[in-house]
Amino acid sequence: MATAAIRPDNVPADRIIDFDIFAPPGIEDDYFAAWQTLQAPGVPALAWTTANGGHWIATQGDLIRDMWGDAENFSNEALAVTPGLGEVMEFIPLQQDPPEHKPFRNAVMRGFANSHIVALTPLVRDVTRQLIADLKERDGCEFMQSFAEIVPIHVFLTLIDVPTEDRAKLRPLGAQLTRPDGSMTVEQLRDAADEYLRPYVEARLANPGEDLFSRILSVPIEGRPWTFEEAQRMCRNLLFGGLDTVVAMFGSIAAHLARFPEDQQALRDNPDLIPQAADELMRRYPTVSVTRNLLTDVEADGVTLRKGDLIYLPSVLHNLDPKSFDNPEIVDFERKLPPIRHTTMGNGPHRCVGAGLARMEAIIFLEEWLSAIPPFRLNPDKPAKMRGGNVGAFTELHLLWS
Numbered sequence: 001m002a003t004a005a006i007r008p009d010n011v012p013a014d015r016i017i018d019f020d021i022f023a024p025p026g027i028e029d030d031y032f033a034a035w036q037t038l039q040a041p042g043v044p045a046l047a048w049t050t051a052n053g054g055h056w057i058a059t060q061g062d063l064i065r066d067m068w069g070d071a072e073n074f075s076n077e078a079l080a081v082t083p084g085l086g087e088v089m090e091f092i093p094l095q096q097d098p099p100e101h102k103p104f105r106n107a108v109m110r111g112f113a114n115s116h117i118v119a120l121t122p123l124v125r126d127v128t129r130q131l132i133a134d135l136k137e138r139d140g141c142e143f144m145q146s147f148a149e150i151v152p153i154h155v156f157l158t159l160i161d162v163p164t165e166d167r168a169k170l171r172p173l174g175a176q177l178t179r180p181d182g183s184m185t186v187e188q189l190r191d192a193a194d195e196y197l198r199p200y201v202e203a204r205l206a207n208p209g210e211d212l213f214s215r216i217l218s219v220p221i222e223g224r225p226w227t228f229e230e231a232q233r234m235c236r237n238l239l240f241g242g243l244d245t246v247v248a249m250f251g252s253i254a255a256h257l258a259r260f261p262e263d264q265q266a267l268r269d270n271p272d273l274i275p276q277a278a279d280e281l282m283r284r285y286p287t288v289s290v291t292r293n294l295l296t297d298v299e300a301d302g303v304t305l306r307k308g309d310l311i312y313l314p315s316v317l318h319n320l321d322p323k324s325f326d327n328p329e330i331v332d333f334e335r336k337l338p339p340i341r342h343t344t345m346g347n348g349p350h351r352c353v354g355a356g357l358a359r360m361e362a363i364i365f366l367e368e369w370l371s372a373i374p375p376f377r378l379n380p381d382k383p384a385k386m387r388g389g390n391v392g393a394f395t396e397l398h399l400l401w402s
């Protein structure tokens with residue numbers, strides 16, 4: 001929602017724009033293009049939007065990436081532009097700054113070790129195959145509900161060893177966190193997650209098993225056990241981290257292939273290209289943006305960002321900046337990536353701990369979908385719809401095949 005111009009005295013008049021990160025013009029049709037309007041000539045590299053209470057937005061790739069990785073000056077504590085979300089959620093490790101962040105992050109990373117991800121591959125393949133076996137008998141589907149929202153949540157619930165039927169209960173919580181529609185306060189959202197998780201957190205602390213939460217909670221924090229409160233904040237973080245992001249990624253990948261049949265064909269002809277294709281599609285369609293709060297005054301691009309200011313860092317404007325990647329809008333499965341990595345999974349000490357899991361899910365989706373479903377396209381009678389927010393995503397994506 002745009003508010004009356006809020007303009008602290010460190011913001012020069014020529015930096016001011018009115019850009020609502022939850023609803024930029026055109027977002028329903030194309031999240032990526034809606035954000036790219038901020039790279040039009042004349043938009044400053046550091047702009048101040050008056051929407052949502054007023055905050056900075058970095059609009060150029062190099063600034064976004066550098067600020068994202070600079071944990072000395074840019075804190076994760078605030079979490080989001082959404083007022084109050086950070087104070088209420090207190091995610092571990094996402095909202096911790098170094099050095100506090102490190103031992104918690106190490107424990108979470110141990111839980112996501114590659115050996116565990118590899119061990120999970122057959123389950124992901126099974127779930128993917130079962131769903132596709134049903135879908136291929138039809139002549140099309142609404143992809144988000146029929147596939148994208150099912151697999152990643154099912155996999156995450158299996159990882160934490162809870163009933164997979166709980167998917168329907170948990171799915172709306174993920175969407176509320178990243179694209180709030182006002183139907184729940186942030187406190188209600190946190191309480192709903194905590195209420196769901198509480199029995200499992202207690203059980204995993206008392207009697208660790210082989211599941212993801214148990215693995216993480218059995219790694220001591222600087223020589224001492226996790227407290228219940230810390231355990232709850234970490235489990236809350238993983239629950240929300242795993243609910244919405246992979247769903248969004250599946251949507252973007254399916255939409256690209258539906259629009260570009262030649263890319264479908266290339267992967268059908270040469271499945272060995274799939275792992276590279278998954279990487280390139282994840283670069284081309286980044287949907288996560290993060291917020292940082294300034295720990296100190298920082299001079300950049302001729303302005304002073306003041307201690308306490310909020311700045312929004314959209315990965316879409318790093319990955320689609322032609323100064324960061326050649327022809328960034330082109331999907332090239334054989335793209336030679338520059339030494340600089342894309343920011344779909346972030347940059348710096350908070351880079352996504354679920355990156356290996358997400359990549360594995362993308363690869364299996366591509367392998368299984370393309371080997372079972374005939375050439376598919378967008379349904380011209382039912383236009384796709386997208387929503388913005390800290391994770392942008394398709395809300396409707398109708399595919400046809402015959």
Ligand code: HEM
Nearest residue numbers: 093094241242245246249288290345346350352353354358
């Ligand atoms: C395609 C899917 C995914 C995308 C695009 C994605 C994106 C990101 C990004 C951009 C960050 C950095 C946040 C920051 O710098 O403030 C992040 C961090 C994180 N992600 Fe993911 N993520 C994905 C999947 C997952 C999954 C499946 C999980 C867990 C099941 C997960 C859990 C986390 C956690 C716990 C963090 C915080 C790490 C830390 O603060 O040290 N993510 N993710």
